[in-house]
Structures are given as structure tokens and as C-alpha cells.
Amino acid sequence: MKTVHELLGQGKLDKAISLCESQCQRYGDKYPEPWITLAAIHNKCGRNQQALSCLQMGIKKNPQSAELCTQAAILCQKAGKLDAARSYYMKSLENEANQPVVHFNLGITYLQEDNLLEAEKCFQQTVALNPEHAAAHANLAYALRMQKKFDRAQVHYDHALRLLPDNLEILFNRSINLSSSGKLAEAEESYRRVLKLNPQHAQAMNALGVVLSNQGRHAEAENIIRQALSLRSDDAKFYSNLGMILTRQGNMDQAIEKFEMALKLAPNDAGCHFKYALTLLLLGNFERGWEEYKWRLKVPGWQARITSSPLVDLSNIKGKTVFIYAEQGLGDSIQFIRYLRLLKELGAYVIFEPQPKLMELFSSYRYIDKLIEQGSAIPEFDFQAPLLNLPGLFGSNINSIPADIPYLYPPSQPDDPVIDACLPESSSAFRIGIVWAGSPSCLHDQIRSCPSTLFSELGHIPQVELYSLQKGVPSSDLKQLQDLCPVIDLATNFTNFTNTASAISRLDLVISVDTAMAHLAGALGCPVWLVVNTAVEWRWLLQREDSPWYPSMRLFCQQQSGDWTTPFKQMKKCLLEMPPIPDTVN
Template sequence: MTANTQIQTAEQCFEQGVAEHQQGLISQAEAAYRKAIELDPAHAAALNNLGVLLEGRGESNQAEALYRAALSSNPTYADALNNLGLLLAASGRAADAEAVYAHAIDNHFADSTTYRQCGNLLASIGLLDTAEASLRHALTLGGDPYPTLLDLSSVLARQQRPAEAAQRLLEALARRPASPVAHARLGALLQSMQRLDEAEAHLRESLRIEPNQPETLCDLAALFQNTGRHADAEACLHQAASLAPGHLRAHGSLGNLYLAAARYAEAEASFRRALAIDASSVEALNNLARVLESTHRSKEAEENYRRVLEIDPSRVPTQLNLSMSMLRDGRFEEAWPLYESRYAESSFWGDEAALRVKPQLPAQEWQGESLKDRSLLVWPEQGYGDSLQFARYFPLLKAKGLKQLTVVCPRALVSLFERIEGVDTCLPLEDARDLPKHDFWCFTMSVPLQMGTTLANVPASVPYLTASAERIAHWEARVPEAPLNVGLVWAGDPRPQLNSAHETDQRRSLHARAFLPLLNTPGVRFVSLQKGASTQPQIDELPPAVRPLDLMHEVESFADTAAIITQLDLIITVDTSVAHLAAAMGKPVWMLSRYDGCWRWLNDRDDSPWYPTMRLFRQVRPGDWDEVIGRVQKALTERADAAPVQAAVQTKRKGPSKSGASGKKKS
């Protein structure tokens, strides 16, 4: 047998193997490849294809040896080179894979596929700039640019360059207009850029081309949920879960949708289905714990939070959730240190990231050091209610020997906070630039940790907020005399730009019409304390005869609201900043609390250790405000019947007391 005949026979065996491989006849293909290699041990293509076959059934060591043998026979063989690089990368040997690609590139026999795979490898280990350069070079080497454009768009998106990433996807679509993958990726990217109409169009086009895409259905569901089309979102997620019963994201997203809508039984079922798919899913465990917390099963919730932290000890949202669970249980000593996780750097915060950044201030962050003869700057965080609640600590901080206490707060609170005993300087947050150097700074809500606050020693002395005599005089004539003057607040700030805050507001807020049973209570004059572009006008939807007095169009700051509150006997409000303001002034407050109430109101109490004049009316069923309003109506009727008319009028018109009108003296 001649050499030429032997080579030809090896080639015939190889071609037979290719045909059988393509038909899925794996055993026959393997035998043909092995025969070709037996006849010609240097047959690079047969070595490569046998490597592909063995890698496909998990024999990676043998596959690697075959790829290397193919390259030994033909060092410029691109298929074997790229297959070896992919195998090494998939095996976690990124450095070895990178060396293979670098060798090909350095010796100038790399093709566009090699540069593309090298770029993807570099991206996978976080070398995004180098990955971008490799992918861009791949585009200059000919061949089909479509897959490289997809990969380059992903790298650009990870570099926070969404507009450029979108342009690459448009270029990919110019080459393959019917690509469901490119449409889906572009839709998801445009959604992240808040170009929602365009995003929806591309997601729908992707599903028109290929309807059975669970991941794309989940992306479209996310868009629907973010634009308030909850029924459409639910339908998309059910379709995704039906197409792929083991699709973790579909079940997890359904759980999130139900949790946001306070459909707790359905949320729990969805998260448990997700955990049946992946018992170690930290997202599903964390969110199941949130459901358990919301349904007053705090022990089970804590067990799940701790399970998450066993898997991922640094997972910030779970640390924060666990801290709030412990705060709700009154376990302040354990909770406050963990509550500091709200400012840990994390990628989990999503649309609230801007709220979770520590400021750059000319001071050292206070960690409990002695404050005697030092200066401290207190920095605000979160909402108005949080600032109002924790302003109680300002006099206590000053009592630690501070020579200078500077408070920064939103402008609407300045005229109120500058009256608090111990505050030397109060600056509006909006103008807080070029601040003078201080020894220390501290977040408002970190003060309880540094002050060692426990449930037993909550500083609950009220009033610690007061209205000025001048403002009281301005507003006192505006509120008519009545046996019982009652302030009303029915809604919070919707904050639609922050998904989680908006969802919470939807559970805590009512429409003004929900208060109609109260508004007919004999002997009561109602005064609106409601602000908000969408909520204040709801007064006009009430029958004219029972509309509360509305002065809030003239209110410029919380100091004005405080002055109006001095003229009232009782404030009835949902969980908003006015509840904190009125209670901090020592006024009786009846607060309507949603079923999954805020941690600060603790569990199963109708009073508050933070505010001695507050009474809580909690939902007994999720979303059921009618039952709550019924209890409030009964209590209000009893209060109105018990209040002697003359005593109420005399109390009303005594004028401000020293404690109600005065604060610290100003020179």
C-alpha cells in the first residue's frame, strides 16, 4: 500500500465520520475518526472532530489532548485552536485559554473567530477594555460580523456605554433583521435606558419571530410591571413558566409581582417553586423570607435570611432585611450594627442606588468616639419621616459635650430643625456645598447605634419639635373653632421613579374617598394636612358638604404644617411624615398602618415606644382598609361624644404655651 493510498483512505474515513457525526450517529462517527487517525496520526481535522465528540460527552481531558495533537500537526488550524481555548475557558483555566489565544495572535495566524473568542474570554474575567479591543479587531478580519457585534454590544453595556451597545445591536440587525436574539437584547438594553416604547417594540418583534422564548417573556413582563400593566406582566410570566417549568427567573418574577401586590399566598407558592428548581437561589430564599416577614411569620423569615447569608455572607439586601426584621422584633442591640449595611457597596440596589451612596464630607465618620469639645455634622438620609423621627437625638448629641452641632436637612425642614435645642447650625441639603471642616460626621439613622439605643431606653420625650409663635399666630385664625378639630392625611409620596418605594406607597396610601365614613362624624371639624400633586386634589372628589378645610396650598414648609397642627386636637394619618411631625410635637396621632407595616412600629402593638401620644390602627388583612376605617370611625365617634364642647373651645383658644411655641432662644 502506497503512502498516497494510505492518506486517501484516512480522508475517506474522516469524511465518513463527518457524515455520521452530522446525522447524530455518534458511535459510528467515533469509530470512523479513530480509524482515520490510525491511518494518519497527523490528520488534524480528524483529531479535532474526535475531540469535539469526546468533549460533548464530558471527556474533557481526552478532548484537550486531541485538540493539542491537532495543533501540533497544524499550528494554524483555527478550529482546533478555538475549540481548545473554549474548553480551557469552560474548565475554569482562563489563564491557559488566554495563552492559547495570545500565541495565535502573536504569531499572526488568528482569524476573526479567534479574536472573538479571545475577547469573550477576556470579558469573562473582567478585562473589558482589552476584550473590546479584541472584538473590534475581529470585525476587521472579515467573516460574518453578526456574532461579534452581539458580543461587542454586551461588553459595551457592561462598561456602562448603553448608547454604543445599542448601536452595535442595530448593526447586527441590519445584517440579520429577523434575529430574535438581537431584538431581545436590544429590547432589554433599551428598557434599561428607559426608552420603553422602543424596548417594547423590539421585545414584541423578538417574540413574533420566535414566540417560545421564556427569557424574552420575562423581559417583557418586567417592562409591563414597570409601566403599571400588572395583568399583562402576570400573563407573560405565566406563559414563560408554562413554556419552561424549570425557568427560575419566571417563577421568581411571578413571586416578586405577587409580593408587590400583597398577594402573599401566591408569592409564597411562586418562591417555593423557584426553590424547588434551585434550593440555593439566594434571590428566592431572600424573597420568600420577605413574604414570611410580611405575613407576620418572623421566626421563619429569619431562618431564611440566615440561610441566604450562609450561602453568601456579603449579600447586602439580605443583611438589611434581616436587620429590619430584628428591629421589628425590638431586638435593637443586634439590629443596629447590621442596619449599617444599607450603605455597603452593592450592585443589588437597582433604581435606589443613588440613595445608597455615602457623601464626601470634610470630616471623619463618627464611630462612637468621644464628642467632648468636638464638632459633629449630621447628614440626612431616606425620607422626611426618618429625619423627623431621629431629630430627637440632636439634644442628646449636644449633651455629650459637642462644641458645634451642625445639621444638614432638606430645605423644607430647616426652619423646624433650627429650633431644636442643641442645634448650632442648620443648613439646607440643597445648598450644602463647601461645608466647613468638622471633626466627625454621621448619618441621622446611624445615631441610634452610636448612642446605644435599646427598646428599653428609646428617647421618647416629646415635644422635641415645636412651631414658632409667629407662625402659630399666622395660622391660628385660619382654623375655625370646633368641638374637635382633626387633621387628615390619606396618602404618602408615590415616588414613581423608585419601584420599591412606589410599591410600598401603594400599600400604605388611600384615596380621600376612603375617609368618607369619618367625614360624617358629628361634632368634628376636619382639616386637611395632605400635600401632593396627585393626592391633594382628591378633596375635590368629595361631596362639598364634608370636604375638609384645605390650607395646604399656602404651606411652604414643615414649619407651617407644624403651626397648623398646634390648632388641632387629633391627627389621623397613614404612615407618612406628618405622623412623625405631629407625634414629635406631642399631639395625639392615630396612624393607619398597612398589614406589612414598617419596622419602626414593631410587631403586634397599638402603641409606639418612639411616640407616647401615638395609637396604631393596623390592617388585619392585607389591603383591607375598610375594616381599619370602621375601627377608626368608632373610636372617633367615642372621642367626639366624650369631649365637652366648652372644654374643647377653651383648650383651643388658650394660645401657644411655652413648650408649644418656643424653642431655644436666638440671639
Template sequence: MATIQDALAAAVRHHQSGNLAAAARLYRRILEITPEQSDALHLLGLVARRAGQGGAALRLMIRALRIDPAIAEARLNLGNLLRDQGHAAGAEAAYRNAVALRPDFAAAYENVGGLLRGLSRPADARDAYRRAIRLSPAGSEGHAGLGNVLQEGDDLQDAVASYARAIAIDPTNMAVCNNLGIALRSLDKTGAGAEAATAWHRRAVALNPYFAAGYSSLGLALQELGRLEDAAHAHARAVAVDPGFAGGYANHGNARLNQNRLIEAVTGFRRAVAIDPAGPDARRNLGMALLVGGRFEEGWREYEWRLRCKDAPAQAAMPKPRWTGEPPDGRRILLHGEQGLGDSLQFCRYVPLVAARGGRVILGVPAPLKRVLAGLPCVERVVSGQLGTDDFDLHLPMLSLGEVFGTQMDTIPHRVPYLSAEPDLVARWGERLKGLARDGGGLKVGIVWAGSPTHGNDRNRSIGLAPFARLAAIPGVSLVSIQKGPTEGQAANPPGGFPLLNLSPDIKDFADTAAIMANLDLVVCVDTSVAHLAGALGVPVWVLVPFAPDWRWMLDREDSPWYPTMRLFRQERPQHWDDAIDRLERALCERAASLPLRQNGASDMPILAPVSWGELLDKITILDIKTERIADADKLANVRREREALLAVAVKADTARPEVAELIDGLRAVNTTLWEVEDEIRDCERAKDFGPRFVELARQVYHTNDRRAALKRDLNRLLGSELVEEKSYQAY
């Protein structure tokens, strides 16, 4: 060995060239000769860190600083080691000591910024990065780090500028190229942002073909552009280069879910969960994939992970115990909304079930829902805004009610209406709608063409007002705007000037919307809260559903198990509404044509025969059974048309009362039995088998019909029917 300094210089050359083993040997020989050589201790500590020997590295760094406390670089690297081991306070102190020793030490400020960003102290992190940039404007790390903080704070324009400056300094930084793409995609949701982002993500993976996060970001950008198959391939490449990348599997699952390829989606989510069982996003998305496929038991359970996601509502964490379905014994249960308005409208149906278990129900919902939910049976109080902790005993997010009650497809509380409009409001809005229908009669159809623009899927579900011009041209159809939100102004000047009664400006909240719906024949809307309101009121409603639907609309069906009066018109291809609107237009033409015109001849008048409530509800339960059991499309269309017409009358009865609901359930069960008995009797007839089983079935018919008559009689009594059906048979 020449001199210690010559040996140290040789070791540093090996270190810088990546020959760490040779560097370590020289550092150790130096320390054998000069144990107090602080530079060798410091640099050997860096080698140990690179080798994953954090404890040894930390000991070497501390020894170096005891010998020479003024080595600013060693203070910086001590901070890095402490940060590696989760000692944030110690790391920050080490970085601060480094800049105290060297006030122009830009790298120390950069590391302070990174640490503070990780500690969710964005303002302090910004200050640190800006100080680093002032000290070293030509350093790319300061600009890149500032871009990260700005992006996380949604200051996207400035984030893009910071990333661009970092790339101008170092065009080979794959991470910054990737982050610039992410910022561009978030900044511009029109599609142009995703197009620009795609180029940057491709550049990132070109710089490093093994950059898994870059492939995953590319997949997300392609997904926004509607290039779902390309997106899935990009996510598959991400997990191919990094099989332990949970986010890559989850993103691949999302791409497949958007293609309605449920088996592959579920597989992707399960792989993500296997790698990271505590990752809430993959588990929430697994829950949604299972729910859309009708696998409710596991779906509800996994969907509960939504409450741990970053975008979970603040009220998901409450100071009172969560209700888990145990007997409440008269305790006050706060059921609170957590996502959109439609979710509250959908899940408030469970309120009578909670009350039936002994709970005193308080509903916590946004202000626009307060009036319309005030009349919900079994609700003690409806509140919006803050509620004192002394005002309730237990709580539950409303979307957790499905899991608490173990809801399955055949146990969905699907009876409607469970909400009702205020009679005075119905009368007031009825005056506005008088004389609306054209051609001497016709259909009054309420329309909604857009949801909230802040909704994550709004680009796929909202369609604009223009497509409704085709519906306005149908003879016998009058359109009414009940749209609310940023796009409601379009109703004042419809595209092409088609006729449209604009009620939107005067609608204050959902109570007004409900009262308008009570005066309409049909609601046609996109997938938004209005669809849920119409369904809850038992109003006929046709919903335009995007290709990859929200979980509650499921797949491959035109009806909804949640809302008996709802009909779904689905996109056949992503981003293309023409087919769905064509089908809806044809259906509306048929519906309008089937209405009798109001002329002078008696034969042209509609048949309006008064019946008892029991008879009407009995007929509706039979139609319910037919919708489940008839496969022929033409017959099913007739059944649904008849059912919708009868439900429009049935909404006037208080069928949500628990004792009434129980009788309706009994009628449905009785009529199901009669359906099955009739099938068996016909089997016997075909086989010419008139033996004991045939006799037993024949006897079952009149026994079951007697039970049916008793149920109808009880319904007439409870609902105060003026007409009462009577039977007179000899006793048996």
C-alpha cells in the same frame, strides 16, 4: 484521516452537535499533523472555554491569531475570553479589532454593547447595539441587548418595544421573556403591569423549568398583585432548582416579611447572606425584619448595610470620618438625613444625646424641614443643600444613631415633645381655625390621606380622601386638611362634598404644619412624615398602618415605643382598609362623645383645675407606667385617653431640656418603684404576713415619696411653675 479539511469539517460537526470530546480529539490530531492550523487552534480554544479551561483557551486563541491575525471570529472570541477573566480594556480592543476586520460583523457589535453595559457606559452600549441591529435586523440578540440597556436607564416604553421585537424573532428566548415581564411591571405600577408580567414570567419558566431567575421574577410580580402566598411558592421553586441562588432566598424572605411571618423571613435572609455575605440588600432587609420584631441589637447592625445598597443616598459617602460614638471633644458632627422626611423627624431626637457626649451638632436636612428643626435644643446649625467640607469634622447618617447609641426597646429616647412650633405661627394659624368646631364645641382633627407617590410602598399605605367622609359625619368633629403633595388638590372638592377646612394651599413647609397641629385636638393620617411630626410635637396622632408595616411600627401593638401620643390602627388584611377605618371611626366617635358640650349649666362645663408642672408631669409618668403594665383593653383605653389629654397640655413645657428630661426620668423611676412596692405590700396583705418585709416595704413608701416630692419641686423650679406643691412632714 482523509484531508485536513475533511477532518476539520468532521470536528466542526461534532462541535456543533455538542460532542465536544470527539471534536477536541479531532482538533488535536489535526494539530499533531499541522501545528500551524489556525482554525483548529481557534476552535479547540472554544472547546477549552466551554470546559472551563480559560487559561488554555486564551493561549490557543493567541496562537491562532499569531498565525492568522485576520480571523475576525478569533478576535471576537479572544474578547470573550478576556472579558471572562476581567480584562475589560483588552476585551474591548479585541472586539474593536474584530469589527475593523469585518465592518458588517453584527455579533462583534453585540458583544461590545454587552461589555460597555457592564462597564456602566450606557450611551456607548446603546450605540453598539443599534449598530448591530442595523447590520442584522433579524438578529434577536441586538434587540434584546438594547432592551436591557434601555430598561436600566428607565426608558421602559422603548425597552418593552425592543424586547417584543427580540421575541418576535426568537419566541423561545426565556431570558428575553423574563426581561419583558420585568419591564412591564416597572412601566405600569397600577397592577395591570404586574398582571401582564406574570404571563411572560410563566412563559419563561415554561420554556425552561429550571430557570431560577424566571421563578423569582414571577414571585415578584405575584407579590405586587398581593398574591403573597403564591409569590412565596414561586421564590421557593427558584431556590429548589438553584440552591445557590442568594437572590431567590432573599426574595422569599421579602415575601414572608410582607406576610408578617418573621421567623421565615429571617431564615430566608440568613440563607441569602450565607451564600453571599457581601450582598447588601439581603443584609439590609434582614436588619429591617429584626427591627420590626424588636431585636434591636442585631437589627441595627444589619440595617447599616442599607448604606451599601444601590439606592443608598449619595451623602452616605462623605469626605470626613464617620462618627462611631467616641467622645467628640467639641468637634462638629454633621448628622444628615438620608431617606424620607419622616426619618429625619424621628431620629433628630438623638441630637441632645450627641451634644451630651461633647459634640457640636449640625443638622443637614431637606429644605422643608429646616425651619421646624431650627428650634431643636442643642443644634448649632441647620443646613439644607451643600455644606463645605471645612464646615464639619465628622458625619453620621441619622438612621445610624440607633446603632451608635445601642438603642434597645427600653432605652428609646421616647420623651415628647422634642420639637415645638413657633409661637407667632401658632397664633397666626389659630386665627384661621377660630370658630371651626361645629355643634357648639368639638374636636378639630387634621387629616392626611397620602404619602409621597415616589415611595416604594405608597400603594399600600396611601388611602385617598374618600374614606374620611365617614369621620366628617361624626357629631362634634371638624376635619382640617393638612395634606401636601400631588393629592392635596382633592381637598378643594372632597368626595360627596363633605365639610373640610382646606389649609393645604397655604402650608409652605413643616413649620406651618407644626403650628397648625398646635391648634388641633388630634391628627389622623397614613404612615407618612406628618405622623412623625405630630409624634415629635407630642400632639395626639392616630396612624393608619398597612398590614406589613414599616419596621418602626413593629407588630401586634396599638401604641408606638417611639411616640407616646401615637395610636396605631392596623390593617388586618393586606389591601383592605375597612376594618382599620371602622375601628378608628368608633374610637373617634367615643372621643367626640366624651367631650362635654358647651352649655349654660355649670355641670356641663369641663373640669379645668390648675396644677403645677411637677404634678402634671408626675401624673403623666404614672400613666406611662400604666400603659406598659395594664392588660385589660377597656382600662387601657381609658388610660390612653387621659394620657393624651394631659400630654396635650404638657407640650407647652420645655421638657426637652436635658436637665428637665433627667428629672422626668427620675420621676418615672420613682413611680415604677412605688408601683412595685405597692404590689409587694398587697402580696403581704393577702398572705397576712406583716413581718419584717412588710415593715421594710412600708418604710420604703415614705422614703420614696419624699424623693418624688423633691423631684417635682425641682421640676417646678426649672419650668417656672406659678403653682408649687408643698409638703410638711416631721423629720425621721
């Protein structure tokens, strides 16, 4: 092959091709090199199909050649023929298993096909064969992050950065992983490292702004996203994020303006539509808000559970089977299950698939014909919809929300002796259940959760007894509060939402931040005081002390971001102003 390369070096392309073809005929059934060289020449000249044909012929002559299969795979991958590329890469690995580059390329092919699990396996094999393969660590981290395996992803992002410490792309993606996993302080530090390396990195500015806002630092967030827009004034996502931050600060007119600018730049951006929907719903503009809210199902990572079957058609629902499935959080399911009653009243047969933790609680809801577990076979149906499509489908507005409570009930005969012992049916105390934190996996949990110790002022009010309903947080949170006032821990006895409902039904009041527990108390018709931060959640609307969703709910709102003392002072005042508690409360 030396002569071929000499001819190529002299620019004698035709003679090089002729000689190479001759060598393929003479030696091509013994050696893969002539075919690889001839394919490379054709590829360099832009004759990609001829190049692939050479390699295919070479593979026929040398079926055990890993390199021929690899080169054919690379050509197919570049041409977008991913099925063929995958097949050739796998054939190459059959011939020679320990090829880290081929495992890596196959992983990239799987990523292009959105097959994250297989991509993960390929990159895992790559780093096992070559631990110093920085790109494999970075792509493995990406595949893990997109599967929400954030902790494992972090390990590989950090490994990649040890190999390439100043790689902006890896550092930026590492920052995304930290923010996606709710590690906001670490994400902030990581984004600032990106900006130290590149002060003009507009995407990092935008992402940092979101992280700051999710920590309640809205003014800082607004400032840095405006800096990002000064660098890239045509980015719809920057305008959309600015709109969300302005909403959290109560600047509604400016927020709407930014959302409209975002949608003018990117009319089909699902994320922009979704954030716009949240602000419209917050403002009580339900008609337009529900329409925009449909876009959530097109946001990456939030696709509809089923797309091949027709959505619910209310005009043709009588006698039809309707499959409704849960989406989003536990609180969302508790809040919106009420709409299944409306489907039943129109004559539908209702199948509902909730989250596993809610199966037992919803088993007694009389407007469900069939309750099925997630992951089980779905019975035949005529129409389907995600649960949160139903309010828009029924045209709900503030005045027409179905708010007959209670619509969920505790078991008629609780059988938990521990709860019976802690909460006898009669008591001379005023019993308050408390919740101070939501799920740590929620990106804005840091601004909706409050310090547990704030409840101590309420615990010292005469005749008040505090009962912790809090789950999913470090035990030290409760211990800090118990050091300040007596608190009985009920949550350790909860195994599901059914016995939680039994406990709540025996309390006189529930005080909670914005969590599923508040929804459960509201659905049970129990008095509930909701402590709301300034970064308002759309369902609680603006400047209200009540909720059209739950008539037994009262809202206590922050006046400034991060200021929990004001709502707690208001609640203490309300408790002190209550009439004297009778000797026995039933």
C-alpha cells in the same frame, strides 16, 4: 487566503500557520486579513496571547483597520482586560463609526464595568443604527432599569419582545422592571406569562410571590414561594422572601426560622440580612436588629454614600467634626434627625445633608451646626455615618428611644395668607388633617395606602372639619371624597414642609397612613392617629396602640390584610366618644 483555509480544512495546522505568517510579512502592511486569520488560528489553538500579539502587530501596520481593532477588543474582553477592550473598541469606532455590533460590544464592556450611563449611550447608538437588534434593546432596558429609569426601560423591553416574543430572559427582566416601578398588577401578569412559557421557572415564582405580597395577597404569595422552594431548596433568597411574607402574616417563629435557613445557605447575602433585621426590629429585638440592619448598605443599589472615611466613633467624638447624611425616605429623616442631638451632647460638630425637600424645615433644628445641600461640596470632617446608623450606634432599645417632643417646630410667624384664611388661629370646629396615600414609587404603597372615601364617615361627625394634607396623588381621589362630605384642600398651598408644619400646628388631629406626614405631625408633638396595615412596618412594632417614637401618636391597625373598615370604625367610635368640643378651640 484561500490556500490557508484549505490547509486548515485538511488539518495541516503547522503549514497553514507558516503560510499565514509568510503572507503577513508580504502583504501585512497593506491588508489586515492575514493578521486576522493568523490570530484566529492561534486563538482556536488556545494561544490567546499570541493571537493578541498578531492583532497588535497588524494594527501597527494598518492603523486605520476597524476590523483589527474590533478583533483585538473581543480578545481582551474575553480575557477580562476591560480597559484594553474599551480602548480597542473606541479605536475601531474612530476608524468606522457606523458599526452597530461594535457599539453593542462596547456597551457590554461598560456594563461589565458598572458604567451604566456610558452603556446606555452605546446601546442607544446600536438601536439607532439597527432598530431590529433585540439584544441591544434588552441591554439598553437593563441599563435604564438599573438607573431607575423604569418607563424608558419598559419601552425597550417591549421592543425587544416584539422581536423575540418567546424569549424568557427578556420577559423575566421586563417583569422585574414592572415590579420595580410599582406597577404590581402588570408585573403579576408578566410573571405569569413567564410561568406559562416555563412552569418550572423557580425565580419567576419567587418574584411573583413578592409581587403578590406587595398587593396584600400574602397567603397566595406564601404558597407560590413554597412551590419555588420545592424546585430549588438551596436558594437563600427564596427562604428570605418567605420569611418576609410570614412576618407580614404574623407568623414570627416560622419567619425567624426561614431567615436563619437563608443565612445558613448564604452567610454574606446582604439582602437576607437586611430582611432579617426588619423582622428582628419589628419584634423589639433592637440589639440584634441594629447589627443586622447595617447590612442594608451592602444591598445592590443601596451602597453607602461614603466608604473611604471612618465611621462615627462615639468614644472619640468630642471636638470632632461629624458628617451625617440622609438615606431612604423623607419620613426616615424626620424620624431619626433626633439622634443629631445626642451627637451634639457628646461634643461633636455636626454637619447634616438632608433631602432637598427638608432643607428649610431642618434649618431651624438647633442641633445641626452646618446644613448642606445634596450635591454641594462636603466640608472636611473626621467621622461620617448614614443617618439610620445612629440608633444602633447609640444602642437604642424600646425604653431608651429619645422621644422628647416636639423636636421640630413650625415657623414662629407663618406668612402664608391662604393657610391663615383656611385655618384661623381659633375655631369652634374640631379640625382633622387627613392623608390616605404614600408615594406611588414605594413598592409596598399599594398595601399601606387606603381609599380616600373611607374618611367620609368621619367627615359627617358633628363639629368635625376635614382638611386634606394629601399630595402626589390624582385629583380624582380628593374629588371622590368631596362628593361624599365637605373637605378643604390645604395641600395645594404647600410648597415645602415648613408651611405644611404651619398648617399641621393649627389642626387638632392628623389622621394618616404610614407616610412622612405622620412623622412630621409626631415630631411636631401634634396628636396623630396612624392607620397601619397588617404588613407591619418595623418601627411601629407589634400589637401596640402607641409608639415609643412619638408619644402623641396612636395606632389603629388592620385586623386582616386589606380590611381598612375596622380601623376606620374604631377611629369613628373614638371621635364620637370624645368630650363635647368647646365653642372655641385654640
